[in-house]
Amino acid sequence: MNKDELIDKITEQVMLKLNEKSGLQNLPNRENNQEKQNILPIPLAELAKYIDHTLLKPDSTEEQFDQLCKEALMYKFKSVCVNSSWVSYVSKKLRGSGILVCSVVGFPLGGMDSRSKAFETQNAIESGAKEIDMVINIGALKSGNLKLVEEDIRAVRRAARANTILKVIFETNLLTEKEKILACEISKKAGADFVKTSTGFSGGGATVEDIILMRRIVGPTMGVKASGGIKDYNTAVAMIKAGANRLGCGASVSIMTGATVLGDY
Amino acid sequence: MNKDELIDKITEQVMLKLNEKSGLQNLPNRENNQEKQNILPIPLAELAKYIDHTLLKPDSTEEQFDQLCKEALMYKFKSVCVNSSWVSYVSKKLRGSGILVCSVVGFPLGGMDSRSKAFETQNAIESGAKEIDMVINIGALKSGNLKLVEEDIRAVRRAARANTILKVIFETNLLTEKEKILACEISKKAGADFVKTSTGFSGGGATVEDIILMRRIVGPTMGVKASGGIKDYNTAVAMIKAGANRLGCGASVSIMTGATVLGDY
Numbered sequence: 094m095n096k097d098e099l100i101d102k103i104t105e106q107v108m109l110k111l112n113e114k115s116g117l118q119n120l121p122n123r124e125n126n127q128e129k130q131n132i133l134p135i136p137l138a139e140l141a142k143y144i145d146h147t148l149l150k151p152d153s154t155e156e157q158f159d160q161l162c163k164e165a166l167m168y169k170f171k172s173v174c175v176n177s178s179w180v181s182y183v184s185k186k187l188r189g190s191g192i193l194v195c196s197v198v199g200f201p202l203g204g205m206d207s208r209s210k211a212f213e214t215q216n217a218i219e220s221g222a223k224e225i226d227m228v229i230n231i232g233a234l235k236s237g238n239l240k241l242v243e244e245d246i247r248a249v250r251r252a253a254r255a256n257t258i259l260k261v262i263f264e265t266n267l268l269t270e271k272e273k274i275l276a277c278e279i280s281k282k283a284g285a286d287f288v289k290t291s292t293g294f295s296g297g298g299a300t301v302e303d304i305i306l307m308r309r310i311v312g313p314t315m316g317v318k319a320s321g322g323i324k325d326y327n328t329a330v331a332m333i334k335a336g337a338n339r340l341g342c343g344a345s346v347s348i349m350t351g352a353t354v355l356g357d358y
Numbered sequence: 359m360n361k362d363e364l365i366d367k368i369t370e371q372v373m374l375k376l377n378e379k380s381g382l383q384n385l386p387n388r389e390n391n392q393e394k395q396n397i398l399p400i401p402l403a404e405l406a407k408y409i410d411h412t413l414l415k416p417d418s419t420e421e422q423f424d425q426l427c428k429e430a431l432m433y434k435f436k437s438v439c440v441n442s443s444w445v446s447y448v449s450k451k452l453r454g455s456g457i458l459v460c461s462v463v464g465f466p467l468g469g470m471d472s473r474s475k476a477f478e479t480q481n482a483i484e485s486g487a488k489e490i491d492m493v494i495n496i497g498a499l500k501s502g503n504l505k506l507v508e509e510d511i512r513a514v515r516r517a518a519r520a521n522t523i524l525k526v527i528f529e530t531n532l533l534t535e536k537e538k539i540l541a542c543e544i545s546k547k548a549g550a551d552f553v554k555t556s557t558g559f560s561g562g563g564a565t566v567e568d569i570i571l572m573r574r575i576v577g578p579t580m581g582v583k584a585s586g587g588i589k590d591y592n593t594a595v596a597m598i599k600a601g602a603n604r605l606g607c608g609a610s611v612s613i614m615t616g617a618t619v620l621g622d623y
Contacts, residue, residue: 151469153497176497178469202414202441204418204465205478206443212474212478213471216474217471230443231417232418264417267417295416
């Protein structure tokens with residue numbers, strides 16, 4: 094265990110102890126939410142554990158990443174999900190909190206060559222990422238070059254550590270049903286941990302139908318992440334009920350507070 | 359000079375000799391175009407030399423890249439511009455034609471870390487790219503972290519060869535005038551060859567105003583590439599008259615033939 098991991102581990106333990114004491118006191122409108130939780134199908138504190146709190150817009154500023162981390166700490170989201178140049182920045186902010194850092198790779202087009210996807214993965218992990226959300230080579234899939242699609246995922250899997258969670262983004266709105274099924278099978282075979290619907294940059298997002306399909310194909314042991322266009326509590330719950338066990342959301346705070354939101358991510 | 363370069367050089371010379379004989383006979387509707395050229399401000403054969411014939415959509419197939427190369431050969435465009443996973447494929451198709459291969463890097467968000475941008479650059483060049491179109495770290499620029507913006511470009515410049523043309527994409531529709539000026543100054547300082555307006559994936563494209571501004575700031579010795587939303591001959595000419603000396607177009611064939619086109623890239 095190196096110095097950074099040691100610091101992480103100790104701080105995590107301390108934060109855990111502090112959180113046990115404080116309970117949900119950081120949640121805004123606590124009474125309101127507490128009341129809601131009695132009738133909600135999934136309690137908010139539980140829902141937060143599903144959420145990768147996401148900020149991927151190219152013009153996002155330091156200030157917005159500060160806010161992202163602050164919100165992740167406040168609501169205890171599973172992770173923050175960012176572009177690779179921001180991994181180091183948010184990792185420092187979240188050190189020891191238990192909130193993971195997720196880096197996208199080859200994002201959002203998936204058209205980057207495999208070696209570069211592997212390099213970006215390795216670099217993101219060295220900078221603090223514990224999870225990697227890569228985009229498949231969509232054009233290769235559509236060209237029937239399934240070997241390239243598989244090798245592309247394998248290259249990233251090899252570059253990641255054994256305990257790194259690897260999610261594979263399909264961009265479902267660009268795929269036929271047959272292609273979605275193939276992408277599920279290939280991702281599983283290549284050693285990915287999750288299949289994921291969308292980047293949020295292609296004009297489409299997660300649908301209940303796609304989540305049901307993906308869960309059916311990958312089975313119960315693999316993860317399914319719904320992402321793109323999840324902007325309120327009911328949609329989030331619908332995705333989980335359809336089979337998702339992770340959600341990618343830019344509108345995470347709105348989901349937790351019941352506010353409405355416009356725009357993707 | 360290695361084997362590949364030797365083959366390129368010889369084939370280029372042979373093609374040049376053949377082209378001298380054939381003239382513009384590959385251009386469709388030749389007589390029509392010939393007639394047009396007498397009244398056009400920029401002859402079509404000259405305009406073609408300005409155009410990076412571009413295919414960057416994530417779901418583009420082998421068949422579409424075959425078509426892209428065929429069109430580039432037919433119209434004698436300056437280059438084809440593709441995502442890095444397709445560089446090797448199109449390089450083989452265009453070997454010895456004199457038509458360059460341009461790879462985008464860190465595309466289209468620019469949020470990829472600098473080391474990965476440098477790696478992708480190096481890898482693209484090894485696969486046959488002679489030109490690199492990188493996206494700046496827009497978020498860093500907006501956060502006032504100009505050092506990172508400059509170092510990011512320098513990292514790619516170092517990874518590229520001395521004779522590799524490096525273009526720096528700003529995504530002008532996301533920037534203020536002040537930020538556009540800063541991006542021009544930094545790109546020039548960091549050793550880029552071109553400044554370029556847009557990715558085509560951010561809802562905005564080249565404007566005459568931006569080209570005039572960018573040309574004014576970088577001066578006459580640096581390149582200015584207009585890209586995004588250039589879909590007809592008149593727009594192409596307007597960009598050149600405003601100061602652009604390179605155009606990025608998916609609709610290149612429509613520009614050459616006068617057809618109308620919908621959609622970006």
